[in-house]
Amino acid sequence: MAFKLASSPHLNTSAQTKSVMLKVMLCAVPGVLAQCYFFGWGAIIQLMLAIAVAMAAEAAVLTSRKRQVWPTLSDNSAALTGLLIGVAVPALAPWWITTIGAIFAIVVVKHLYGGLGNNIFNPAMSAYVMLLISFPLQMTTWVAPTGAALNDVSLLSSLQIIFQGASSQEILAYRAGFDGVSMATPLDAIKTSLSTGLTIDEALTLPSFSDGFGVGWAWINVAYLLGGLMMLKLKVIRWHISIGILGSLFVCAGVGYLLSPDTHTGPLLHLFSGATMLAAFFIATDPVTAATSPRGRLIFGALIGVLVYVIRSFGGYPDAFAFAVLLANLCAPFIDYYVKPRAYGHRSSH
Amino acid sequence: MSDYREIAWQGLWKNNPGLVQLLGLCPLLAVTATLTNAIGLGFATMLVLIGSNILVSLVRDYVPKEIRIPVFVMIIAALVTCVQLLINAYAYGLYLSLGIFLPLIVTNCVIIGRAEAFASRNNVAKAAFDGVMMGIGFTLVLMVLGACREILGQGTLFDGADLLLGDWAKGLTIHLWQVDTNFLLAMLPPGAFIAMGFLIAIKNVIDSKLAQRTMPANPEPAVTRARITKVS
Numbered sequence: 001m002a003f004k005l006a007s008s009p010h011l012n013t014s015a016q017t018k019s020v021m022l023k024v025m026l027c028a029v030p031g032v033l034a035q036c037y038f039f040g041w042g043a044i045i046q047l048m049l050a051i052a053v054a055m056a057a058e059a060a061v062l063t064s065r066k067r068q069v070w071p072t073l074s075d076n077s078a079a080l081t082g083l084l085i086g087v088a089v090p091a092l093a094p095w096w097i098t099t100i101g102a103i104f105a106i107v108v109v110k111h112l113y114g115g116l117g118n119n120i121f122n123p124a125m126s127a128y129v130m131l132l133i134s135f136p137l138q139m140t141t142w143v144a145p146t147g148a149a150l151n152d153v154s155l156l157s158s159l160q161i162i163f164q165g166a167s168s169q170e171i172l173a174y175r176a177g178f179d180g181v182s183m184a185t186p187l188d189a190i191k192t193s194l195s196t197g198l199t200i201d202e203a204l205t206l207p208s209f210s211d212g213f214g215v216g217w218a219w220i221n222v223a224y225l226l227g228g229l230m231m232l233k234l235k236v237i238r239w240h241i242s243i244g245i246l247g248s249l250f251v252c253a254g255v256g257y258l259l260s261p262d263t264h265t266g267p268l269l270h271l272f273s274g275a276t277m278l279a280a281f282f283i284a285t286d287p288v289t290a291a292t293s294p295r296g297r298l299i300f301g302a303l304i305g306v307l308v309y310v311i312r313s314f315g316g317y318p319d320a321f322a323f324a325v326l327l328a329n330l331c332a333p334f335i336d337y338y339v340k341p342r343a344y345g346h347r348s349s350h
Numbered sequence: 351m352s353d354y355r356e357i358a359w360q361g362l363w364k365n366n367p368g369l370v371q372l373l374g375l376c377p378l379l380a381v382t383a384t385l386t387n388a389i390g391l392g393f394a395t396m397l398v399l400i401g402s403n404i405l406v407s408l409v410r411d412y413v414p415k416e417i418r419i420p421v422f423v424m425i426i427a428a429l430v431t432c433v434q435l436l437i438n439a440y441a442y443g444l445y446l447s448l449g450i451f452l453p454l455i456v457t458n459c460v461i462i463g464r465a466e467a468f469a470s471r472n473n474v475a476k477a478a479f480d481g482v483m484m485g486i487g488f489t490l491v492l493m494v495l496g497a498c499r500e501i502l503g504q505g506t507l508f509d510g511a512d513l514l515l516g517d518w519a520k521g522l523t524i525h526l527w528q529v530d531t532n533f534l535l536a537m538l539p540p541g542a543f544i545a546m547g548f549l550i551a552i553k554n555v556i557d558s559k560l561a562q563r564t565m566p567a568n569p570e571p572a573v574t575r576a577r578i579t580k581v582s
Contacts, residue, residue, distance in 0.1 A: 108544070134535040
């Protein structure tokens with residue numbers, strides 16, 4: 001056993017990868033439950049499938065790299081990657097989408113770079129981006145959320161659609177809102193309405209916003225926010241990255257809204273739609289791929305917030321967290337290089 | 351004769367322009383979405399490479415050292431123009447699908463690189479042979495990459511072979527499997543980068559296996575002394 005002597009101050013902590021990852025997964029439970037409520041059984045099926053495939057892929061790669069399988073597999077990091085892919089994929093996407101995503105995340109993004117702790121990109125988000133650019137149709141087909149849907153999906157038919165495929169009519173039926181027109185996600189709805197010349201106020205009268213605030217998605221974001229606050233309380237994550245993201249997104253969206261309220265979404269809608277809370281608390285806070293110092297993390301988070309706002313407002317995609325997180329991952333070593341915390345006992349030269 | 355064997359080994363494997371020198375990455379990654387395009391571009395590059403190697407080797411004694419690069423570039427540009435016009439005349443479909451990357455062969459670093467590093471220092475026969483071998487090496491990499499991307503992307507091989515060979519070649523297209531949705535990543539540039547990375551990794555694995563086989567498993571540990579008295 002190696003006896004490592006670190007420099008002072010000495011601090012003992014009981015945090016292990018295993019328990020940290022487990023806590024993150026438990027804190028994601030409210031959000032996952034909300035997603036299951038609004039999008040039906042499909043959400044939980046995707047989750048199970050993604051976790052199972054991610055664990056299997058991890059075990060396979062570890063075996064082929066001649067590493068011990070169980071110690072690494074039981075650190076729950078592969079399961080967490082699987083969970084994040086599972087919640088990011090649309091509830092009724094075909095099974096091979098989730099499978100390809102989970103395998104890509106574990107094999108290419110994580111293990112080709114050397115395994116846990118060595119990957120430069122967030123595995124779950126890289127897999128999501130890969131899926132999004134490869135299969136744009138399947139990755140943007142969300143069913144209408146419960147409370148606004150014309151037809152609810154039963155467990156049996158979800159299984160059937162996911163594993164055997166569905167005709168486009170079936171999918172359309174489950175995408176339909178009360179008026180029979182297929183519903184878009186709130187951010188999609190805004191993007192398409194703006195491109196057809198509607199103003200934000202007019203877009204907000206669409207069925208996607210029938211409860212005044214993005215049906216379903218707002219509650220899912222609230223649930224993830226709750227989970228995020230639990231993680232802060234448990235000290236699983238520090239606040240810097242999350243606050244950096246939410247703060248800069250709020251400021252950017254606020255400025256845009258003040259300048260041109262007809263063509264820019266309000267800041268609250270930005271914060272409570274799409275993947276905002278999920279990404280701010282569960283994805284961007286990945287300690288491996290984020291910046292390391294407190295100040296660096298604030299910059300890292302703020303960068304993500306700005307990128308998300310820019311891509312959401314001016315880019316081609318309705319939501320942008322995956323792209324923003326990957327771009328910020330690229331910048332993390334650069335941020336760390338310039339934002340070095342003062343060494344203990346060392347005085348600055350000025 | 352061993353000279354020629356060495357040139358072939360360098361061009362096809364050890365110093366392969368695609369996998370080791372990593373020259374000409376731009377066309378390598380941009381046009382290898384299908385096998386047909388890959389073969390077309392590989393062949394065009396090979397023609398230019400052989401021609402430029404021969405011409406550069408012929409004029410190498412008459413070109414002042416200071417202006418050799420502009421002279422080489424003009425020779426290459428002239429050859430690329432010839433090849434481009436030929437393809438335009440005899441394989442118009444391919445000409446369209448290769449697009450800008452055909453005239454861009456002029457900037458392909460493989461060609462100027464071989465002209466400078468090999469053809470300007472060797473006789474005509476060796477330079478021509480080097481052109482052939484480097485060209486084949488480059489074309490092979492293009493073909494493997496094109497085949498992988500085409501199979502993964504749309505499940506076919508030789509799609510659009512009629513662009514290269516004329517109408518009779520339409521039957522050459524092999525449908526390996528039917529896909530409802532194309533795997534776009536394999537057909538887009540990021541997929542090309544990833545596939546290229548895998549190809550280079552495979553080559554490195556083969557190289558290290560070969561090195562292990564030729565090296566003795568356990569070389570006798572040489573006796574080393576803790577302190578050697580310096581003789582001075």
